Amino acid sequence: MSVPAGKKLKLPLPSDDRRWRLVGATMRRHGYRPSALIETLHTVQESFGYVDNDALRFVANGLHVPLSRAYGVATFYHFFSFKPPGKHTCAICLGTACYIKGGPDNLKALEEAFDVQAGETTADGQLSLLTARCLGACGLAPAAVFDGEMVGRLDRMEIQQRVERLLNDDARRT
Amino acid sequence: MTPEELDEIATIERETTHQFQHRVSVCVGTGCHSAHSEEVKTALEKEVSRQGLENWCQVKGVGCRGLCASGPMVEVDTAARLYQGVTPEDAVEIVETLDTGSVPRLECPTDLPFFTRQTKIVLEHAGRIDPERIEDYIVMGGYTALLKTLTEMTPAEVIEQITTSGLRGRGGGGYPTGLKWRTVAIAAGTQKYIICNGDEGDPGAFMDRSILESDPHRILEGMAIAAYAVGADEGYVYVRAEYPLAIKRLRAAIIQAERNGLLGKNIFGTPFSFHVEIRLGAGAFVCGEETALIASIEGRRGTPRPRPPYPAEFGLWGCPTLINNVETIANIVPIVRNGGAWFAEIGTENSKGTKVFALTGRVNHTGLIEVPMGITLREIVFDIGGGIPDGRKFKAVQTGGPSGGCIPEEYLDMTVDYASLAQVGSIMGSGGMIIMDETSNMVDVARYFMEFCMTESCGKCIPCRVGTVQMHELLCRIAAGQATPHDLELLEELCDLVKQTSLCGLGQSSPNPVLSTLRYFRNEYMDQLAAKPGE
Numbered sequence: 001m002s003v004p005a006g007k008k009l010k011l012p013l014p015s016d017d018r019r020w021r022l023v024g025a026t027m028r029r030h031g032y033r034p035s036a037l038i039e040t041l042h043t044v045q046e047s048f049g050y051v052d053n054d055a056l057r058f059v060a061n062g063l064h065v066p067l068s069r070a071y072g073v074a075t076f077y078h079f080f081s082f083k084p085p086g087k088h089t090c091a092i093c094l095g096t097a098c099y100i101k102g103g104p105d106n107l108k109a110l111e112e113a114f115d116v117q118a119g120e121t122t123a124d125g126q127l128s129l130l131t132a133r134c135l136g137a138c139g140l141a142p143a144a145v146f147d148g149e150m151v152g153r154l155d156r157m158e159i160q161q162r163v164e165r166l167l168n169d170d171a172r173r174t
Numbered sequence: 175m176t177p178e179e180l181d182e183i184a185t186i187e188r189e190t191t192h193q194f195q196h197r198v199s200v201c202v203g204t205g206c207h208s209a210h211s212e213e214v215k216t217a218l219e220k221e222v223s224r225q226g227l228e229n230w231c232q233v234k235g236v237g238c239r240g241l242c243a244s245g246p247m248v249e250v251d252t253a254a255r256l257y258q259g260v261t262p263e264d265a266v267e268i269v270e271t272l273d274t275g276s277v278p279r280l281e282c283p284t285d286l287p288f289f290t291r292q293t294k295i296v297l298e299h300a301g302r303i304d305p306e307r308i309e310d311y312i313v314m315g316g317y318t319a320l321l322k323t324l325t326e327m328t329p330a331e332v333i334e335q336i337t338t339s340g341l342r343g344r345g346g347g348g349y350p351t352g353l354k355w356r357t358v359a360i361a362a363g364t365q366k367y368i369i370c371n372g373d374e375g376d377p378g379a380f381m382d383r384s385i386l387e388s389d390p391h392r393i394l395e396g397m398a399i400a401a402y403a404v405g406a407d408e409g410y411v412y413v414r415a416e417y418p419l420a421i422k423r424l425r426a427a428i429i430q431a432e433r434n435g436l437l438g439k440n441i442f443g444t445p446f447s448f449h450v451e452i453r454l455g456a457g458a459f460v461c462g463e464e465t466a467l468i469a470s471i472e473g474r475r476g477t478p479r480p481r482p483p484y485p486a487e488f489g490l491w492g493c494p495t496l497i498n499n500v501e502t503i504a505n506i507v508p509i510v511r512n513g514g515a516w517f518a519e520i521g522t523e524n525s526k527g528t529k530v531f532a533l534t535g536r537v538n539h540t541g542l543i544e545v546p547m548g549i550t551l552r553e554i555v556f557d558i559g560g561g562i563p564d565g566r567k568f569k570a571v572q573t574g575g576p577s578g579g580c581i582p583e584e585y586l587d588m589t590v591d592y593a594s595l596a597q598v599g600s601i602m603g604s605g606g607m608i609i610m611d612e613t614s615n616m617v618d619v620a621r622y623f624m625e626f627c628m629t630e631s632c633g634k635c636i637p638c639r640v641g642t643v644q645m646h647e648l649l650c651r652i653a654a655g656q657a658t659p660h661d662l663e664l665l666e667e668l669c670d671l672v673k674q675t676s677l678c679g680l681g682q683s684s685p686n687p688v689l690s691t692l693r694y695f696r697n698e699y700m701d702q703l704a705a706k707p708g709e
Contacts (some may be wrong), residue, residue: 005642035473036518037473037474037475038456038473041456042456063473064224065473073474073475076475076476077456077476078456079455079457081414081563096377096535096572096575097378097533097608100535100610100621101536132416133375133377133459133608134378134379134380134416135378135416136204136374136379136416136530137204137208137380138244138379138540138606139205139243139245139377139380139540140205140206140209140243140540141535141540145210150208151208152205152208152209169707
């Protein structure tokens with residue numbers, strides 16, 4: 001049954017979590033059109049940090065898209081992740097400029113120092129180590145992003161120290 | 175908005191600016207922003223207000239100045255003094271010396287070839303206007319090209335100017351822009367769309383990002399002119415989600431333009447209406463391909479489809495759609511303002527105008543440059559780029575990203591234009607230019623790009639999905655010293671097959687980095703084989 005845009009009955013939210021309202025608002029802004037699938041998944045990723053099954057069902061239902069298609073789209077694009085991120089993230093750029101200026105070296109240093117593989121989160125959930133295709137900060141290569149803060153011209157030593165600082169800041173506070 | 179109102183905004187803005195004795199511009203573009211230039215700007219503002227000089231000295235954020243490696247850059251009084259590597263602690267000294275002199279330890283020479291050898295058309299406002307204020311754009315003559323288009327020109331006349339200019343697509347393909355516009359304009363259908371492609375996926379390229387972050391209104395005005403010319407009333411800007419600052423500034427620009435009646439219904443009181451929306455990419459390189467990009471805007475997986483039909487006839491939601499790259503669109507306003515003939519005088523016979531390059535890698539001055547077509551690679555690397563650091567030797571320049579190739583030293587005196595680059599086995603591409611020195615291993619470079627194509631292959635067609643995996647496997651074997659001469663033969667055979675039979679540009683061009691390194695650095699491959707031929 002199709003409902004005219006704007007007259008749609010209120011969608012039941014999966015839980016009381018206020019973040020679902022943001023997701024609902026994105027769908028409403030786009031008139032619940034199926035074409036809003038990617039935009040809505042962006043809101044989910046931004047609000048929750050990852051996309052899980054509840055979110056996929058909620059979005060597929062709201063936009064009248066088969067769940068299989070929502071899953072297909074969400075898994076096609078690298079930007080959406082399906083695991084909750086660690087408390088802190090470090091994303092190392094492996095674009096061409098960073099690659100030839102030592103990005104892979106920095107990655108290896110962190111993998112060894114913190115016992116975590118690229119794309120994974122440490123066992124204690126403190127650190128997610130990510131790689132990026134290109135952050136567009138090629139002039140500052142090699143670059144990395146620590147909890148949203150971009151830093152350039154990194155070497156093995158400095159990148160390790162910066163991650164340690166991220167993790168230690170918490171320890172001091174608690 | 176009436177023409178008089180547009181004029182009034184410019185006049186008021188000019189008078190306001192003239193009240194200040196000094197103007198301190200802090201670069202808040204891509205590179206400098208990452209080097210914390212916002213903090214420098216705040217420190218300068220604080221210092222100015224601490225000394226009670228708010229009416230005497232203006233502090234503003236401006237777009238990218240290009241020399242990203244030396245950021246944060248601060249400019250005093252329009253190029254009178256240029257400072258590099260500024261920290262918030264330097265604010266006091268900079269403000270104190272405004273009248274009396276300068277801060278020598280921060281000075282960056284403005285007569286470097288890096289600055290003097292460039293020709294700025296696309297980036298003419300970058301480093302001069304505050305990208306977050308529409309008034310700054312208007313005072314530079316912004317939106318007068320749109321006014322001229324809507325009130326003095328017919329759509330056919332606009333297309334004629336673009337055709338005369340000889341402008342070709344800056345996203346990599348190099349298709350004549352005027353021809354593309356005409357195809358959309360004459361396509362049947364009442365509903366047409368225009369898309370600005372800002373899915374800058376090539377690793378090592380940040381031209382579009384910088385344009386969007388430094389001069390977002392230029393893109394909106396260019397899109398509106400294009401929409402008028404082809405008969406579209408809705409437009410989309412497709413931007414990578416990895417560019418949050420570009421998205422933020424573009425969003426702000428759209429709102430400002432709508433408030434001022436420069437986007438929306440009946441622009442300048444004419445029947446022409448135009449709306450722009452932003453769509454975020456989600457990290458899929460293949461979405462730079464136009465049919466994949468359209469699928470992505472429609473909310474689907476970004477997989478390409480066979481062409482024809484081309485998007486000019488059957489595009490977004492089946493309607494005729496014009497897709498132009500960000501840099502192409504950024505060229506529209508100056509062409510309309512100065513005429514197509516003016517543009518056609520710049521550049522070479524078959525490549526007109528300028529090209530923006532992201533100059534990175536093993537070169538002294540990394541950053542963003544805009545040069546006229548026809549300049550030589552040597553001038554770019556050794557004059558503008560300042561040569562190779564640490565006394566090392568130049569080895570190759572990589573252009574065109576994963577679709578391009580590596581150009582060796584013997585071609586350094588070749589001119590930069592579409593045809594010459596294709597002749598030596600590379601492409602113009604979107605504008606990434608990565609310099610490599612003797613420490614770079616060319617087999618590893620080829621392996622790097624193949625890994626990229628393998629990961630980014632959408633999986634729709636078999637040659638690309640399977641071929642890139644196999645080619646990557648072979649390159650890994652060679653790099654590990656485990657390959658036989660037969661493996662090398664197999665690799666070359668696969669390159670040919672994938673090139674000939676893949677569905678879209680990603681697959682068709684994925685062997686290019688291998689082919690070009692094999693062509694010029696074959697000895698490096700041979701050296702890494704486990705068994706030599708004949709053994």
